[in-house]
Amino acid sequence: MHDIRFIRDFPDAFDEALKRRGLAPLAEEISSIDAKRRALQTDLQSMQSRRNEASKQIGMLKSKGEDASSMIAEVADIKAKAPEMEAQEAQLAEALNNHLMGLPNILDASVPQGDDEDDNELVRTVGDKPSYDFTPQDHVSLGEGLGQMDFAKAAKLSGARFVVLKGQMARLERALAALMLDTHTQEFGYAEMLPPAIVNSATMTGTGQLPKFADDLYRVEEDKWLIPTAEVPLTNLLADSITDAADLPVRMTAYTPCFRAEAGSAGRDTRGMIRQHQFSKVEMVSVVAAEESANELERMTNCAEAILQKLGLHYRVMKLCSGDTGFSAQQTYDIEVWLPGQDEGRGQYREISSCSNCGPFQARRMKARMRREAGGDTEFLHTLNGSGLAIGRTMIAVLENGQQEDGTILLPEALHGYMGTDKLVPFNS
RNA sequence: GGAGAGGUGGCAGAGCGGUUGAAUGCACCGGUCUUGAAAACCGGCAUGGGUUUAUAGCCCAUCGAGGGUUCGAAUCCCUCCCUCUCCGCCA
Numbered sequence: 001m002h003d004i005r006f007i008r009d010f011p012d013a014f015d016e017a018l019k020r021r022g023l024a025p026l027a028e029e030i031s032s033i034d035a036k037r038r039a040l041q042t043d044l045q046s047m048q049s050r051r052n053e054a055s056k057q058i059g060m061l062k063s064k065g066e067d068a069s070s071m072i073a074e075v076a077d078i079k080a081k082a083p084e085m086e087a088q089e090a091q092l093a094e095a096l097n098n099h100l101m102g103l104p105n106i107l108d109a110s111v112p113q114g115d116d117e118d119d120n121e122l123v124r125t126v127g128d129k130p131s132y133d134f135t136p137q138d139h140v141s142l143g144e145g146l147g148q149m150d151f152a153k154a155a156k157l158s159g160a161r162f163v164v165l166k167g168q169m170a171r172l173e174r175a176l177a178a179l180m181l182d183t184h185t186q187e188f189g190y191a192e193m194l195p196p197a198i199v200n201s202a203t204m205t206g207t208g209q210l211p212k213f214a215d216d217l218y219r220v221e222e223d224k225w226l227i228p229t230a231e232v233p234l235t236n237l238l239a240d241s242i243t244d245a246a247d248l249p250v251r252m253t254a255y256t257p258c259f260r261a262e263a264g265s266a267g268r269d270t271r272g273m274i275r276q277h278q279f280s281k282v283e284m285v286s287v288v289a290a291e292e293s294a295n296e297l298e299r300m301t302n303c304a305e306a307i308l309q310k311l312g313l314h315y316r317v318m319k320l321c322s323g324d325t326g327f328s329a330q331q332t333y334d335i336e337v338w339l340p341g342q343d344e345g346r347g348q349y350r351e352i353s354s355c356s357n358c359g360p361f362q363a364r365r366m367k368a369r370m371r372r373e374a375g376g377d378t379e380f381l382h383t384l385n386g387s388g389l390a391i392g393r394t395m396i397a398v399l400e401n402g403q404q405e406d407g408t409i410l411l412p413e414a415l416h417g418y419m420g421t422d423k424l425v426p427f428n429s
Numbered sequence: 430g431g432a433g434a435g436g437u438g439g440c441a442g443a444g445c446g447g448u449u450g451a452a453u454g455c456a457c458c459g460g461u462c463u464u465g466a467a468a469a470c471c472g473g474c475a476u477g478g479g480u481u482u483a484u485a486g487c488c489c490a491u492c493g494a495g496g497g498u499u500c501g502a503a504u505c506c507c508u509c510c511c512u513c514u515c516c517g518c519c520a
Contacts, residue, residue, distance in 0.1 A: 042479060045489040052489090055501040061446040062500090072500045079500090240474085244440095367477090375474075377484075426465050 002100045004034055014221035017106040020113065021324045030099050034047050037092035044085050051078045089377040101205070102212060104150035105361040108331035114321025120334070121321065126305065127314035129338055129347065132256045135403045138341035139396040140272040143169060145407040160270070161262065161277045166420070167247065167427045172398070173280060175418035177255045180282040180307055184388055188303045190253035190284055195233035196403065197257055198224050203417055206356075206366030208328035209256040211290065215263040218277075225410045226259035230283035231385035238287050239366035242378050249285040255280065261389045272396070274350065276288075279392040289370060290360065293382035297357040304353040310414040314338040315398050316349060339391070341400035352393045355386030399424075 007014045011027030018026060054071045061068040072386040112121045145148025148169035154162035165173065184190040201223050204210040209217060209228060218226040227233060234252050243250070258281050269275035284303060288296045301317065308315045320332040342348035360380035363369070369378040402409040402424075410423035416422050 038479065045479060048490085049488055052501085058500045064446080068500075075500045078474085188475055369476095379477085 001361060002103060002106075003360075004030070004096070004100060004303040005362065007031060008034065008351050014106075020111075020322065021104050023103070026099065026103070030096065033096050033099070035094060037089060040085060040089045040092065041411045042075070044082070044089055047078050047085075048259060049080060054350070055076075101365070104327045105330045105358060107325060108357070108359075110319075111321065111331055112321045115323040116321075119321040119405055120318040120324055122337050123317040123319050123333065125314075125316040126309070127338075129314055129341060130401055132340065132403075135345040136340040136347070136400060136403060137345070137407070138272060138339075139399045141401055142341070142407060143273075145426075146409075146424060148424070151272075152375075158277075161275065163273055163276060168401075168421070168424045169395070171419060172395055172424070173417075175415050176394050176398070177280065178418050179310065179414055180388055180391075181253060181255055183286060183307060183310065184282070186305060187306070188251070188299075190251045190303075193237075193252045193254040195227075195230060195232075195237075195254055195256065197233075197259075198228050198270075199227055200224060200373055201212045203232060203239070205234045206236045206239050207362050208365065212327065214325060216261050217376075218259045218261055227256065228260045229258050229281060229369055229385070229387075230254040230256040231285055233268050233284040234283060234288070235362055235364075235368075235383050238363070238368035238381065242345065242369045242371050243287070243381065245289060245370055245372045248287065248289055248381075249292060250285075252285045253282060255282045255308055255391075259360055261279050273392045274396065277394060279390060281390045282388050284386045284388045286353075287363075287368065287381050288384070289372075290379065290382050293384060294356050296382075297331065297333070297355060299301055300357045300384055300386045300388075301335070301353075304335055304355055304386050307389050308335065308337060308352070309393070311394070311398060312414075313381065313401055313412075315352070326356065327360055328358045330359040332356040332362065335389075339372060339397060339400045341403070350396075352392065352397065353387040353389045356384060358383045358385070362415060 002014075007027050011031060014027045019025065031273055034413055045122050048210070054075050058068040058071050058075070061071070105161045112119065114120065137145070140149065140301050143165075144151075146169070148166045150164040150166065151162075154164045155359055157164070182190055185192050194381035198220060201210055204217070204225050208223075209232065218229060220226060233256075237252070238250065257278055259278055263396065264274060265275060273279075286296045288299055305315070305317070315337045318336060320329075320334055325332050333355045334351050335355070336349035337352040338347060339350050340347040342350065362383045363380040368381045369384065370381050371378050398412065398415070399409055402411060404410060408426075411419055411422050411424065413422075
């Protein structure tokens with residue numbers, strides 16, 4: 001959500017920010033709606049003020065047993081005029097709100113201009129691509145080959161974009177989640193949380209999924225939605241509250257299922273586990289004071305990278321360009337892991353984590369505020385979220401990177417304890 | 430799902446048609462006292478918005494949410510949401 005005062009005070013900067021998002025200028029239109037609304041509100045309030053004053057006098061006159069009929073008539077007159085003005089005011093307020101809630105966040109100055117993922121900027125590459133003296137298989141062949149991944153059964157149960165994992169691969173999900181949670185809580189100070197996976201519309205609106213992206217969500221009943229990421233419940237934990245500066249930063253992590261209708265992705269990544277309607281993710285959320293958010297984004301990205309490093313996976317960090325940065329973010333780093341089995345064994349980088357600084361954008365929507373000192377003003381917090389990591393895609397990476405020519409998988413050492421073995425072998429053997 | 434009881438400031442808890450944005454206590458902040466601390470005492474202490482050069486004033490709104498009755502609603506009525514107790518069901 002945008003700050004109407006910013007639009008009022010810096011219309012050109014706002015329109016420039018819209019332009020970076022590929023949107024037409026709106027500052028003038030928004031400011032004009034706002035000006036009309038405030039003028040109307042001022043009139044309305046002075047009427048209400050008169051009404052309140054008259055009512056008090058009526059009370060006093062009546063208590064003395066005097067006649068108040070002329071004042072009662074005056075109030076009646078005000079009451080006759082008010083509804084039309086109130087309706088107008090409400091209409092303007094709604095129009096204004098639709099603009100403020102429907103427009104994407106202002107991009108950080110450092111975000112490169114671009115149209116899509118091809119214009120993202122390489123920040124760093126860590127580790128080296130593994131080499132194989134055979135053509136690497138993708139995770140589908142590997143998983144099905146080991147009898148531990150069943151897309152056909154999942155399709156029968158649920159439809160496209162689901163999977164059934166069996167045996168060691170089912171356990172691998174749990175092992176990865178445990179490694180991630182242990183790392184974030186023990187090494188990086190994140191508090192482990194277990195939030196609801198179903199939230200109401202107000203919560204979805206707070207983080208920016210609603211009102212614009214309802215089609216990407218699953219709705220289980222009126223006003224009940226399945227979360228697409230734990231960012232939603234975790235960040236909204238701070239909604240409608242004022243946090244003491246001494247309690248910052250707030251860092252939380254959670255392992256939850258995530259549900260995405262993938263409305264706009266029909267036909268993309270139809271093979272395998274890359275894009276599923278249901279997947280699990282360990283999410284990190286940080287809530288900090290304004291001046292800390294830039295540093296916190298770097299820190300959070302490093303926390304996600306730490307998981308990849310523990311798993312010995314090669315990856316690169318990309319700074320998303322203007323066209324690829326999400327609605328609520330002002331700046332985003334994507335971490336792309338190397339998947340040697342993709343593209344017929346030639347390999348491909350694929351997003352495995354996305355870490356975003358949303359600035360005050362979500363906080364303003366959900367009224368998440370902070371106070372620096374007793375009696376001081378409130379100000380909006382900055383919120384950040386990042387995957388640490390997406391479990392399904394991490395599993396793909398572990399499988400494709402650890403594969404042997406015979407189709408078995410050598411596991412990274414960090415998982416041996418969690419898995420009780422160093423190798424994935426055919427199911428039931 | 431059924432029956433009942435409730436939802437008031439950071440917390441506890443009064444108010445139940447009039448000048449109440451809301452008693453009182455606790456917490457918190459400032460001060461007096463004290464070598465220091467505690468205690469005691471004094472004062473302050475909701476949020477959002479409008480107006481304004483103004484963090485000064487003045488004004489509006491908010492006592493779960495939304496409607497209604499009334500000159501006037503935290504207080505009365507309706508709908509919804511949530512919490513608690515009991516019953517039913519259930520992992």
